[in-house]
Amino acid sequence: MKATIGILLMAAAGFAVGVAVYSSNPYLLPYLILYNKAVLSGYYYELVTGMLVTPSLADFLLNAVSLYAIYVIFGGEAGRYEYAVFFASGILGNILTVLLYPPNTMSAGASGGIFGLLSFYIARGMALSRDFSWVGPALLAAVFLASSILPNVNYVAHVGGIIGGVVMGLLEPRRLSRG
Template sequence: MEWGANRRIETLAGQWWRLLTNVFVHAGFPHLFFNGFGLIISAIFVEPILGRIRFLILYIFSGLCGSLASIVWYPNTISVGASGAIFGLYGAILGLVLMDAFPRDDKKNVLIMIVTFILTGLLWGLFGGIDNAAHIGGLVSGTLSGIILFQFGKKD
């Protein structure tokens, strides 16, 4: 909690920064490694289409939405990690597929890849110790945000 983890009681007591700081705190090297891997892979697909600024907006917004979902669904759980933001990027990829942002030849492979990542992450969350609320909150907000941000035109 000292490093910025998110838990409902502290967050609702006025420590709102925890909704964002928890995205940058991890529970160990494996946690950081897997989130870093997801960030790199998804950034390869999202950043060239949305650009740096909209990518950053998407990442932070999805992280915040994942954190909010976490304190709603798991009020007594301490939450750390970037997976809400990462799942937001996964959702953005889904949204970009729906918006035909990828070349036709790549669209099917991108869809298969991202659905595999999403299902794998959600299945891991069934075994405990993983915040599927943050995953789902990030995924939903990222999908919608990806579609909306794509509509704003060319990358910056």
């Protein structure tokens, strides 16, 4: 199975968990999504679970469509390395969220990691071809701006994901030459 589809299945499982927890006891949800105060108190696992668990159907559907589009465009070229890109970028976005937003902030969803995947493939393509094109960055900017019209969007997580993806994409040729 392609990694992009695996990430989509993890997001679907996280949505199912988010809905089940929210339906049974909504007070438990802050133990699974990214709750800045909890992370600052030592619940570091939320940097990861906050990427996957969401009770929001709209969030899940937007993430699913985005992951499917990335799969269609790039075909999972990076293989299992996509998991590393997704989690490293998403965790970076969540760390920046904890550092830059107030302690009572709560956030959920995979969009930081998804922005990381998209920016990874764009940066990787330019690094491997050694050719700069405005098409990739323009696509990334358009997606970022389109996400900006939605309410309650965690822009910091998106920017963190983009930073992580670009760094990993630019370093990809070095990783490939060693392997």
